[in-house]
Amino acid sequence: MTTQTGPASAGGSGQPRAGDAAGHAVRLSPPDLRPWLGGGLRGVVTRDSGLPGPHAALVALMHGNEIAGAVLLDSLLREGLSPARGRLSFVFANLDAFARFDAADPTASRFLEEDMNRLWAEEVLAGPPRSLELRRAQELLPFLRTVDLLLDLHSMLLQPVPILLAGRSEAALALAREVGVPSLVVADQGHPTGLRLLDHPHFARGPARALLLEAGLHWEPETVAVMREGTLRFLAAAGLLPPMPPPPVPARVARVTDTIVPASHRFAFVARFRGGEVIAEEGTLLATDGEREIRTPYPDCLLVMPALRPVRGHTAVRLARFA
Template sequence: MTDALPPIELAAPDITPHRRGNTGIDYVTTLAADRPGPHLVVTALMHGNEIAGAIALDQIFRMGLRPSRGRLSLVFANTAAYRAFERENPYASRFIDEDMNRVWADSLLDGPRDSLEIQRARQLRPLYDTADVVLDLHSMSAHTPPLTLCGRTARGRALALRLGYPAWVVADEGHAAGRRLIDRDAFIDPAGERTAILVECGQHWRQETAVVALESCLRMLLVLDMVEPDAVRPRLMTRGEPQHVVEVTQAVTVANEGFRFLEPFVGMEVIERAGTLIGWDGDIPLRTPYDRCVLIMPARRPRPGQTAVRLGRMTG
């Protein structure tokens, strides 16, 4: 993987006007319609250097967009890490103490650990506990095509396909290092109805990534029948790519120092033959387990205990 700093085409918006909101939680605003409907929570800045989501939420405020039914809550999550963002060292502000998207198990949130990210997750948990649908906006280190992580539920997959874009829909079970927001019990209960998906909108700081982030929000509002189509369709790109579903069969967790990939993979490469060498975990070779294996979100700097890459099989 290359360590060269990619171009930063995006400017981090000033989100301080959104601090007070109207919910009693800093940087959380709920817009409610008169007609009943679902509660959609859209989250940006789970990681402080993933600024495209913040741009999308700021644009929604500037558009004056309001739901025609139900409630729309807009959340700027790890604002402390966002305030630390520096264009000269943009990877450093992913978090302050720990990855905020690995702390969403109730056992952890109710426990003694007290990092800044856990404190913020405790503030936000009551809001997420009222959500019918969560859209969590993220971006990626590599210039990988946008993708939706839909978890393992049929309803998560169906929602991702109804959006129509991104073209890649990835069904997975998360990370060994901790539970993501979309993996909270209410969202993964096979008998439940509440749904959460995560959209990786593209490379962190490319102009197109902010376009995909806003488009994901607008598509979700359309699918949930929460806005009038004419209010958002002019901002939607014409997307002709067919959607593909990939089932993750293995999340490769780094066991040794010095993990390295054989090539500078960026993600969504399809490796045609089973047994193809793709990297080394210390002295242990990492090979593809089946034909047409998809490499999903290879890590920029794989470290022990973290996910190096997820391996997936195309099912549709």
């Protein structure tokens, strides 16, 4: 591998490399993570300032196909990013799914056996290791309990508008406002199908705090750029890097009020929503679910991450109201 590759080349040439049948272009190349896989806990690299301070962690590849986070962490590691105070850990979560990443079928490697970001309830983690993903979550758990501040790096299939998710924690919400990039901050309750890492009690009940950055479309260099800015601001807010000037646009907070979960197999959106849309009119029809109509419950309703193909029992879209 090269040792002096800048983030632009690590982030791909900007030319479409490949795409899947649905036309999702892949403009990033999966990085070579072999330099970071040695040591104690596989896929975890920790840099210690030697000075007192918090332990912050940056997590990539919770979803194996979301390679933008891995591109960024690989770049930051190669650039020699180290904390000025405390400790900084770089975590590559679902390495097994990432190993199967194929630009010709880039959505297939989100996970191998089950979604790793739905496994973070204590009772699930304490249960038998029923999948590769759960075994990996159990392997990472003792380490994660040592983390004070965590940023989980994700990307999206449809929604081009980046958002910073704070979960249910008011302390995390305050941190997200301070990070401020992206400027759209969403307080949410997660999914009916299981807890995400930021919902784990260690973070959700504090004093540790976790944020989830949905930085943009999956395989775009622009997504890596948003992640980089958000990550450096997160580390400054965490006190690991020197303070940064405030972001150009003040943060705007929206709270999820409704998680729309199809009750039938006949759920359909009335338009091709991508997420990030703000629907001005209260009562606007968004979707039908058999006989049920789903309408905006208030004016200026924010649509958060609609599913491409809504499935009964799984989140189809979340609705959020600006604070």
